[in-house]
Amino acid sequence: MIAVTCAWTWRRCNRPPERLPTMLFKNEFHDDFGTWPLAYIPYGGADFGEVRAVADAVGDGDDGAFHEAFVAAGDRLKxxxxxxxxxxxxxxARESYLRASTFYAASFHPIFGAPVDPRLLAAYRKQVAALNAALALGPHPVKPLSIPFGETPMPGYFIPAHGFETERRPLVILNNGYDATITDTYFASAVAASRRGYHALLFDGPGQGAMLYEEGIPLRPDWEVVVNAVVDFAVALPLVDPERIALYGWSLGGHLAPRGASGEPRLAALIADPGTWSIADGFRKVxxxxxxxxxxxxxxxxTLDQAVIDRLDAIIRKDRTLHWKIVQRGFWVHGVDNLRAFFASAEPFALKGRAELVQCPTLITQTExxxxxxxxxxxxxxxxCPTTLLSFTAAEGADGHCEMQNRSLLNRRVFDWLDEQFA
Structure with missing residues (x-):
């Protein structure tokens, strides 16, 4: 997911300063991560009281206490x-398992980093098991998928359209970002897509979820290679209308999805939430x-002078949030171990020379x-290509990264637009 807001910039802007007294968690860093499940309330991922209870349990505790409180909540729900x-x-049972998956997924963000913390792997595996247990129940069970991709297949799920589970329908491929998991994507977008009559295909690509946690495979800039493999898999599914396939990326997926679409002509629509031009440009401005x-x-x-690199590194390591974003997450996801290597690895993640190759109608979000x-x-x-810009504001309660405080508004508008494209 979702990245914490300003994932590779210097400012903390997940919420305006005047909102800080309303934090559920006493620690701002914990509040950024711990409130993710609130976005999933409309889609059965949590209830407010459950999240508040975890915040109370964490109290003044450290990252270990945060992790333990969320895992305990997941264990209770399981x-x-x-x-x-x-x-x-x-x-x-299905509802409880789904919520358990959400709480396990929320537990391990503060303990990101290489080498992988055994607590992260344990919680992640509980998360996957809970999600699988939930999706296996009901009249139309969903099983984990394996999407062919080189020597290491990508894990995925096909979520059928509600009420059209056995019918050929348009498909939305949901493209994750820097640090969310399939569970996050399921609640953030897949449930809404299913309710609107769309089949949804979720996957972990290189540098994401199981591909990173279990296989150690880092992020790669040529995301069109990843999307080609996912679309190859999708068009072979008998329930998918190959003429109506949309690619929907959120957080860093708002960069990866357009990059993927730049080399995949079989897509009929593209959604970037938000549309992100480059990873390195935010650093460059600073x-x-x-x-x-x-x-x-x-x-x-x-290629920056080493003295500048050293000054930047010192600033980053003294700031809790920057340390997490760059050293814990950035180094790990990019498969590097120092700031210069991270900057070098970030440079290819840019759409210069690629944006004009996107052929399908494209929706970009821009959030206050x-x-x-x-x-x-x-x-x-x-x-x-044909373009649409959707703006979201604080007055709507939809400000901040990926509209996490009013995700349902985002989904209504996005799927209204997609309805019109596929009409």
Whole structure:
């Protein structure tokens, strides 16, 4: 997912300062991660009281306490699901397992990093088991999929359209971002897609979920290779209308999905939430404005003077949020172990020379208070395909990265647009 807002910039802008007193978690860093499940309430991923109870349990605790509180909540919900299933209450069991998956998924973000923390792997495996247990119940069971991809297949799920489970329908491929999992994507978009009559295909690509946690495979910039493999798999599914396939990326997926679409002509629609032009440009602006580096000297961050690299590294390591975003997450996801290598690995993640290759109608979101959406207008201008810009505001309660405080509004507008494209 979702990245914490401003995933690769310097500002903390997940919520305006005046909102800080309303935090559920005492620690701002914990609140950024711990409130993700609130976005999933409309889709059966949590209830407010459950999240508040976890926040109370964490209290003034550290990252270990955060992890333990969320895992304990997941264990409780998993136990309730087991008990319900033993008594024949499949609906309650499914709901409990789904919520358990959400809480396990929320537990391990603060302990990101390489080498992989054994607690992260344990919680992740519980998350997957709970999700699989939930999706296996009901009149139309869903099983995990394996999408062929080189030597290591990508894990995925095909979520059928509600009420059209056995019919050929349009498909939405949901493309994750920097640090969310399939569970997050399921609640953030797949449930909404299913309710609107769309089949949904979820997957972990390189640098995401199981591909990173279990296989150690880092993120790659040529995302069209990934999308080609996913679309190859999708068009072979008998329930998929191959003429109506949309690719929908959120968070860093708002960059990866357009990059993928730039090399995949079989897509009929593209959604980027938010449309993100580059990973490195956010850093580049800071290097130029805050450190007085000439723009030409910052054209390739991987070649910066070592003294500048050292100053940046010192700033990053002293700041809890920046340390997590860059050292814990960035180094791990990109498969590097130092700042210069991270900058060098980030440079190829740019849409220059690729945006004009996108052929299908494209929707880009731009949200108030989200630094990753600041270049949406520039992104839009670079596209030569039919385009639409959707804006979201604080007045709607939909500000911040990926509209996490009003995800249902985002989904209504996005799927209204997709309805029109596929009409």
């Amino acid at each position: 136990g309730e699901g087991d008990e319900a299933l033993a008594k024949g209450h499949e609906v309650s 290097v130029v404005s805050k450190f007085g580096i000439a723009p030409e000297a910052a054209a390739d961050l991987g 208070g989200d630094a990753l959406a600041e270049d949406a207008g520039t992104f839009l201008d670079a596209l030569t």
